[in-house]
Amino acid sequence: MSWTDERVETLKKMWSEGQSASQIAKELGGVTRNAVIGKVHRLGLSNRAAAAAPEKAEPAAKAAPPKREEAPAEPAPKPAAPAPRAAATAPVNPTMAQVVNNVTPLPLRKSIVPAGQPLPPQPSANEISPEALASVREVEKSSKKISLMELTERTCKWPIGDPATDEFWFCGLPSTPGKPYCEAHVGVAFQPMSARRDRRR
DNA sequence: CCCTGATTCGC
DNA sequence: GCGAATCAGG
Numbered sequence: 001m002s003w004t005d006e007r008v009e010t011l012k013k014m015w016s017e018g019q020s021a022s023q024i025a026k027e028l029g030g031v032t033r034n035a036v037i038g039k040v041h042r043l044g045l046s047n048r049a050a051a052a053a054p055e056k057a058e059p060a061a062k063a064a065p066p067k068r069e070e071a072p073a074e075p076a077p078k079p080a081a082p083a084p085r086a087a088a089t090a091p092v093n094p095t096m097a098q099v100v101n102n103v104t105p106l107p108l109r110k111s112i113v114p115a116g117q118p119l120p121p122q123p124s125a126n127e128i129s130p131e132a133l134a135s136v137r138e139v140e141k142s143s144k145k146i147s148l149m150e151l152t153e154r155t156c157k158w159p160i161g162d163p164a165t166d167e168f169w170f171c172g173l174p175s176t177p178g179k180p181y182c183e184a185h186v187g188v189a190f191q192p193m194s195a196r197r198d199r200r201r
Numbered sequence: 202c203c204c205t206g207a208t209t210c211g212c
Numbered sequence: 213g214c215g216a217a218t219c220a221g222g
Contacts, residue, residue: 002214003213020204020205020206021206022204022205031215032216034217035214035216036215038207038208038215038216039213039215041206042213
């Protein structure tokens with residue numbers, strides 16, 4: 001693989017969005033994160049502050065690299081929000097894609113709901129065995145409460161709480177190898193058809 | 202251990 | 213220019 005214009009463009013885009021070198025490498029394929037980092041440096045876009053750095057701009061200091069195309073005519077975004085990265089934009093990373101799609105059957109039905117207060121009835125809740133449910137409650141106490149952006153292939157992607165509020169996070173515990181959830185959540189997410197049928201009203 | 206970016210240096 | 217190996221850190 002070589003750095004075609006297209007690939008470089010993807011690299012630039014993702015890097016400016018705050019994606020990690022390894023994520024970019026996966027997206028591009030055929031390259032390692034080292035290659036990505038190396039390229040990033042060669043392109044001279046090492047510091048990702050380009051987007052918007054509301055920081056109390058260091059006056060003097062040593063913030064004056066060779067090139068000064070700082071473009072002072074910046075439309076001054078929103079001084080408030082400290083640039084929450086690419087959260088609002090479309091599915092960017094594989095993790096997001098996985099979550100949005102249906103790699104995560106049961107619980108996702110809930111988190112995909114737009115955000116009305118009265119959440120619709122949750123059939124899934126009735127179909128989960130009491131035992132599994134109990135252990136889940138237990139695990140959720142020790143969940144890492146990670147955000148969407150913190151999900152990786154090895155973190156449990158079980159959503160906890162109401163997505164409509166800030167009382168929402170992902171389990172984040174180490175996931176079972178090859179599965180999207182930790183052991184406890186795998187237990188409630190993947191059930192034998194027979195078990196679900198038997199429990200049905 | 203998992204992960205991050207930074208740097209070096211033979212190719 | 214490229215990127216594996218390595219370093220330094222969370």
